[in-house]
Amino acid sequence: MNFWLVKSEPSTYSWDQLLKEKKVIWDGVRNYTARNNLRLMKKGDNVLFYHSNTGMCITGIATVSKEYFQDPTTQDKNWVAVELSPLSTFKNQIDLKEIKSNPILKNMLLVKQSRLSVMPVKKEEIAEIIRLSEK
DNA sequence: GCCAACGTTGGC
DNA sequence: GCCAACGTTGGC
Numbered sequence: 001m002n003f004w005l006v007k008s009e010p011s012t013y014s015w016d017q018l019l020k021e022k023k024v025i026w027d028g029v030r031n032y033t034a035r036n037n038l039r040l041m042k043k044g045d046n047v048l049f050y051h052s053n054t055g056m057c058i059t060g061i062a063t064v065s066k067e068y069f070q071d072p073t074t075q076d077k078n079w080v081a082v083e084l085s086p087l088s089t090f091k092n093q094i095d096l097k098e099i100k101s102n103p104i105l106k107n108m109l110l111v112k113q114s115r116l117s118v119m120p121v122k123k124e125e126i127a128e129i130i131r132l133s134e135k
Numbered sequence: 136g137c138c139a140a141c142g143t144t145g146g147c
Numbered sequence: 148g149c150c151a152a153c154g155t156t157g158g159c
Contacts, residue, residue, distance in 0.1 A: 009157090031142075052157060096158080115141060115156050 003121040004041060005048040005058075005110060006084070015049050015059035018086050026118075027071045027081035034118035038080050039068050047084055048121060048129065050110065056096040058129060060089040090133035104128040 006026060008014070018024050029035055041047075047062045066083035073081075099105040105128055109119040121129075 007157090033142095056158075113141090114139095114158070117156085 002040070002042065002045045003048070003123065003126045004037065004045060005050055005108075005119050005121050006062075007050045007052045007117045009053045010051045010055045011053075014055075015051065015086075015089070018049070018062065018084070019089065023065055023083055023085045025072065025081050026084050027073045027079075029071070029079065029081070029118060031117065033116055035078070035080060037118040037120060038082050040120075041067060041082050043067050046087065046126070048126075057093040058090065058099075058133075059093050061087045063087045092133050092135055094129055094132055098132065102128065102132075 013024065026038070029038060041064045043064050043066065045064045047064060048058050049060050049062050050058050062084040063086075064082055065085040068080040068082050070077065071079040071081045073079075096110075099108060100111055105111075105125055108121065108125055109116060113119070
């Protein structure tokens, strides 16, 4: 199983909305690197959910409930979407501040490549995030 | 509100 | 194919 992270501004689409709606079509991605990552997602992969801008924290873990398909918001065959469903809500949300000050997490792509909206996460990073979220 | 990072566009 | 100009993202 692989691990990923997706970003969303909470004012656009929040973790709470996902919990309420039970699933979401993750569409509208218009960046090739992010698109390539969407294509690599397998059903059952775990996806960290990050609130950018006004949130700046990881709120929980979702799972890929449908692998990539044509993005329904465009006819352009370049772009794809996946379907995500919530898996677990963190007892403690992980702030960006905490990530930046943690020796294991400070090299995450989230920090290094702050504009990418869909990115892979390393096993050891996931393990540390889950550890912190349960504290 | 500002600005750094970085992706995209378009002229040459 | 290069690079300047420009637009967008997202942290501060």
